[in-house]
Amino acid sequence: MGRIIDRLLQLGPVLLGVTVIVFLMITLTPGDPVEIMLGDMKSSPEQAEVLRRDMGLDRPPVERFFRFVGNALQGNFGLSFFHRRPVSEVIAERLPATIELTLAALLLSLLISIPLGALAAVHKGGWLDRTATVGSLLGVSLPGFWFGILLIMLFSVQLGVLPVSGRIGYGYEVPAVTGLLTIDTLLAGRLDSFLQALRHLALPAITLALPMAAPLMRVTRASMLDVLRSDYVTFAEAKGLSRRRVLWRHALKNALMPTVTIAALETGSLLGGNMIVESVFGWPGLGRLVVESIFARNYPLVQAAVLLYAVTYVLLNFIADVAYTLLNPRVRL
Amino acid sequence: MNRLSLVGAVVAGLLAGSASAADLRVGFSQDALTLDPANHRKRETETIIRNLCDGLLTRDSAMNIVPEVAESYKQIDAKTWELKLRKGVKFHSGAVLTADDVKFTLDRLTRDNAMGGQTSPRKDLLGPVSGVDVIDPQTVRIRLSSPWPILPAMLPFQELVRKGFVEKAGSAALATQVDCVGPFKLVEWRRGDSIIMERFADYYGGSPAIPPVGPARVNRVVFRIIPENASRVAALLAGEVDLVNELPVSAIKQVDGSGRAKVMKANGTRSFFVAMNLDKKPFDDPRVRKALNHAIDRKLIIDRVLSGTAVPLNGVLSPQAFGFNPDLAEYKYDPVLAKKLLAEAGYGSGLALTIDAEGAFKDVAEAVASMLQRAGVKATVQVWEGAVLTPLWRDPAKRKDRDLYFTSWGNGSLDPSDIMLPTLRTGGRGNSAGFSSARVDQLLDAAEVELDPAKRKAMYFEAQSIVNAAAPWIFLWLPQDLYGVSNRVTGWTPSPDSRINLHRAAIK
């Protein structure tokens, strides 16, 4: 119980600190959103003034900071400068795509890393072990932006089997329930749409999953080795339980603890890092929107997004703690 | 869905992204910011909206101004214009358009706080419009606070909305919902991914000046948002889209040689130039300025780096703009002359200059720099973020230590007022060089309110000559807009104002 409270208390200063940093960066960063918005179409100084007032940029930074915090606590994150609609609306529209991609990548990397890691540990030193190790090192060494482009060139242009970009072909009806296309299409029983969604998800999820699968595999392997060597496994074997049962019932469950912990943490960094993948694959997610917003100096959106990421990071840490407890009842929360 | 058709659908779905024969898919570089015609300032957003919403006037692909929802227009006096509206123009919801809707649209654009408390960011595009009067259900009069000969040139930038709809649903609803008079109506907007439109059967037909008149010839139009250049081209080559905008120069060979698509070009409206900081030595010396102009082999850069898809310029105007002066002197490529001029001015060796440029133009700026190097100038390129570089060069105080600025300015209305005022008038917003000529200012100001087109033209001619002789910039070129178009598409040609109007496009 103490740990829960501890974690939640941690949320406060982290959020505040993150907000302060963002505000400082914004204030110190050159670039004027009003100028960007005016572009080079006909404009007058009056128009610039009107826009500046609309965006709240005619107030001093300190006042803007407190105004922002005050509004944020009530759930109001202001209007996006360029969409001229509430930031929360704009973010909420783009969030499901990022969540879906992240979850798909997470699932994929777990599916790859856990069996591989466990098998590599069991057959330590064998060819599977060595191949898996080199493979995982390869996964972590690939620059995502380059690899993504290569995948598109190969599968979409040369072979033509997978689509180039987007989430789903336009001709498919998508009843929105969760915003995650794969789940929504399944819920509605639309198999063809589901397959389309999967096809579009494939390449970006693979590009995102590979760098994550690598450390997960190594951690699974390492902790599996630990567990295999441990006393209670030897004890279980001595009791006469079949090796297979020992492995897959007892050893794996305990070996998974560090894997789950690291997976939760890596997901946090995934959210922060999938911007490049989203850009390369034209995935309409939040990451791409945030990068565009930074370049366009769309302050309200950047501020809100950073807060969102910070909250997610702390929550994921929290989940990692809870999962750790659940998988090992000996550790008290 | 019975089992057989389900299997068929699955197989078909697995094999390729399906495309019904009467659907046109556009691979587009940016999502619309909003669907409210009055609440944005982005050309790409307008391109999308223009398929859903028509305006009073529009332009054909030769950039002539033609009536659209308006049937005719005339000038009553120096400060009043009258427009007659067509009869029987229907909104997507079925309501009929009247003068009240026109007044409402224009008021919404030009009055402060008229958009549910917000003021339209497009207000100044209608400059001195001071009021709109409804004369009868088919006639409106627009009143101006001062004479403005370019009102017809600026009206094509605005699209009409329905008064009843906005009053009922609220101004903010227009951001995501559309009830307009355009050839297509909105089916779905999947943010960041695509915008799906379908043919509006009761469309009034469109401008009679641009045949064929009638409802759209395709069933559906889909704008697929693909910001990555290479992905957009890949989508075209893979047959996933039928039309792409902003085709990169490097893809020309590929697309033309693909057998399923071709490249279509239109003269753009964005003039490129390198502004020199006239307030700083050595740019105060006209010999240096002329030398730098003579040092650049524009033809080579256009041929090699831009694959021939640009028109060299000796001034700021596009050859298709009103009042373009074709007799401006060309600063011929002559590195020997350049070196001579520099030596005369006392900068024979060791002149070190930096060209500021945005990342997107790094390559071309470096090509320019390498040519300056061959003329003996130690030129380097410094790449900046657009958001930082633009305000830097617009502020005389901030730019006082900078040298050269590789930049451009757009002229969507193809009228000199729109581009010469900001870039060449003293104190203009885009006058990064700090150019100042009393005579040019006088000419530009007079031309703003001059109603006789012949006199206006003469004024602009003279202004361009003065600028050309003074050479405040290294004059560069006007790039063409490149589009990749599938062979399935007919009835569409690109337009210099970047519009992609699909009303008359058809799929073979």
Add this chain to the structure above:
Amino acid sequence: MSAATDVAGTAIAARSPAAEGFARFLENRLAVACALVVLAMVLLAIGAPWFAPHDPNETDLLRRLQPPVWLDGGEWAFPLGCDALGRDLLSRLIHGARVSISVGTVVILFATVVGIAAGLLAGYLRGWVDTVISRIVDILLGFPYLIFAIGLMAMMGPGLHNVAITLIAKEWVVPCRLVRGETLAAREMEYVEAARAIGVGPFGIMIREILPNILSPVIVVATIRLAHVIILEASLSFLGLGVQPPIASWGSMVADGREFMLDAWWVSTFAGLAILVLVLAINVASQGLRDAFDPRFHD
């Protein structure tokens, strides 16, 4: 266990754990091979002006997008082809190694030093020092990397120095957390108690007693992170926030060539391969290091 305790004397001369680990490392032939590859690249980078056949910044528009020698239109003088401005790709790749390796090394060095200092202070002194440092670490970790980097670069402007500063600002938390954890464990150990008993001050304990004993995992992590940092620098350069032209970074070369992937694929591909090879070699070598020094892997 420091080498000092071995002096207690045994008939057989025992090697220090460091030397033991190193010997084990040398037995791993793959890891050694990769370490040599890294060394080779470092030497190439240092000697770039001599190894590169051409001036990497010399443009020649007539050679624009010339293919590599084994394709139609290529020539031996420009074996890997030319980029969009006609510059020799091979020379740019060799000079690009300088950027990647120097930025990576500088960032890891500074980040490790700062991280060690912060980690020692937080772990040993505890109290409010620990709270402050841990909060800062938490806040920095909660900030998504790319947004932080882009934001900082937007603030400071592009350029290699600013890239290095940005990367250091995020990277130091990694060694800091590790060192803090190790310090927390180490401060309860006997040798620390002993040192305290004879009156060694806190800084003396941190630097002379604890630090040498936690150095090896720190070094292993540093080498692993080096690979990561090199990719991060490439990503930033890819986004246009890194090096200034005409300097080439492998990341910026991939970005420059992205447009031409469909027909002039060589501009991006070789640069991406270079990143892959260097990073892979570092990863394999550092994996070998970890295996050699980690007590779990030997019985």
